[in-house]
Amino acid sequence: MALLSRRTTRVGSENLADTWEEVGSGGFGRVYKARHKDWGFDVAIKLLHNDVGTFMDEANHMDVVSCEYVLRVYGVFEGHPPFQKTLTQKGIVMEFVGRGSIQTLQRDLEGPPPLPLAFRLAHEVALGMNFLHLRNLMHSDLKPSNVLLNNDFHAKLADFGLSKVSYSAFNSNRETTKLVGGSYKYMPPEAFEVSYDPVRAFDVYSYGILLWSIVTGKEPYGEADYNLVALRISEGDRPDLSKIDQNKAEGLKELVDLMKRCWDMDPSKRPKFKECSGVTENLFSKHEKGIQKAVTNVLTRLPSSGVYSQTTEPTRPHDAMDNRVMKAEKSSAQDLLSVSTETMSDKDKAKFVDDNRAALIQSVSEVMAIAEKLGDMVHGETYSVINSTPTSQGQMRELFQRTLRSGGVKVKAAFYNILREDHPNLVESLS
Template sequence: MERRSTITPWDLECMLCDETAKPKALPLSLLEEITNGFSYEQKIGRGGFAVVYKGKLENRTVAVKRMSDTYMHEKEFHREVECLMMVNQKNIVRFLGYCADTQGSMERYNGKFVMADVNQRLLCFEYLPRGSLHEYITDTSRGLQWRERYQIITGICQGLHYLHQKDIVHFDLKPANILLDDNLVPKIADFGLSRCFAEMQSRVITLIAGTFGYMAPEFCDHTEITYRHSYRLDIYSLGVIIIEILTGKRGYHAVDNVVESWSNKLKKSQRDVQLEQVRVCTEIGLECTDFNPAKRPDTKHIISRLDETETTDGYINTDVITSQQAKDAPNEVHQDTPGEASSDGRSSRRVLELEYLDDDVLQDMLQDHGK
């Protein structure tokens, strides 16, 4: 009989270090070991039908989600595993593996001992010590700076776009289900209510799922929803979250009022660019929460709008300066006189990039170019 391989805490730690590692079936004994037998001291959270524990490895930490009622929530477990096995993106929580263990246990029933199945259903994820976005939702007067909020908004949009490209609808998008890493990069989590739809699937969704306050109105008034329209439910939730990140509160907020609330909080050097970002994000949030699902933008349109506000403002810059571009940059600086742009605008953009480089880095670039 072939001996089944055993996964050790060290193997799990190696998986964490390898971004290409695929999720695996994990033995119950391993998850018990790293959580100290699912001890109370290791508990870090509780959801609707699961408890989350901290799992200690030698040098790293993981999160272990243990289903509290496996019989009642077996479908949710299977849906979550199905969705998580398909995803690998920086704005989706990293999934390491699952455990579906069933053991027989002698239990007393009506005065007799009977053999009963005990099901253990667990999931293992990367551990994100900053917790959920819910803990960081504040108004403009305190909490996160604009650049951090903007980074979180764009990250959530990119993560949701990835899911929708994979035909996955989350159905429970809210700040409590968005985790933050050490650099405040948002990661969408908790796929217990999610669905993965085949491309041509046309079945009607009848189950009301999600969290009130973030659920689209059509999901609450028994409107018939097919999978083709189900993506708009996530878009509504996204809009609520964006407005909440901008203002600290859910509900309607006039665009000009939101912009004004940020106008005195931003540094003068980036104010114009960042206020435009505030305006665009507010407009997107309001469009996403339109009561008419057909008027809500899709994630591709949202990301395109956000890309238009991307700039080298010292905080968010999608353009990476390569070594060759760094060598060419001084020439481009001298080729463009002040107030004069090149035909394609790239030279003037390079000047802006250089303005926000560290002085020492810029000096090194000029010396390298002289060589």
């Protein structure tokens, strides 16, 4: 997310239409799509959790960053969301992009994008990061979910402002370092030291891991937990390069070489982003003629409808007809589920949860929201463990092990009811 200045425009509830649509969530809050009445176009509103008010204060004193490859920030939101009229909330008003992130693209394609697009994404991320570093700004959380995509699949760096501001807070507490939402897999070995102060080489290392993820379509280190990954990275282990056929296309060998240079154990040996962008520009030039075919290929493989999000299926943000169809389909799915589950016993609901454990761990992202709805069924200690677990998969695994397994049929049935209400399409697909 781009940073804000003291002169940044303030946007209030009165400036926005009442129809807000939730499109994603992250470590700092939830993201909504809303139409600005005066501007006449959609914006993204990221409402911040209550515990990051100090981050907003510090972010407001930073200069505005504007770049083609960095998500644009329009202002600060202060007001009452339509779903919460009694509480004033703060947030950031951002550019709305309609194709999700590299992470959601990988998920929807069930693998990496075509190589011409992969090379372009690698180049555009390098350009965006070079732009930030030239302005003495760091990202500190570069990963697939923080590289958003516009309708033409061009890269937009996001979530860099608050991650930089927040790093000084969690750097003083080793346990809270685990709260970076899965980011530990993209952290350099020196960052696992207690006294580490982040420098630009941090971002370069993360970029090397990101390149591997873009080309392979995979998450580095699989489902390995924080402690194992920290040990492996510190001992020099890196993502498996055997998964990349370097002879498959021109430029892959050079890109793999760039990865290895970026994730070098010695921070001083890692290249600057200006050098990285020079390499990626040369590599992309070899595949630029194939980019239109690659984009068309991706479009034909994506779901026909969905909602932009870092956690859900992407869509075209301004297609009103598609949105109406989507809402009708969702409503229909909810109606069907309501009818079908009226006759389901708690035992049947519990069986559904047990039978689909693996799929639910992989697919459910907003675990904390579910834990909150389960209320007293989730023990306070368990809630803290889930909250401190960095990935949604890990959070779901903890919820299963600590609450659903021991809670029996009653808790599993309650969990099922929440899924049915919040994720009807997922429940339908698994039924």
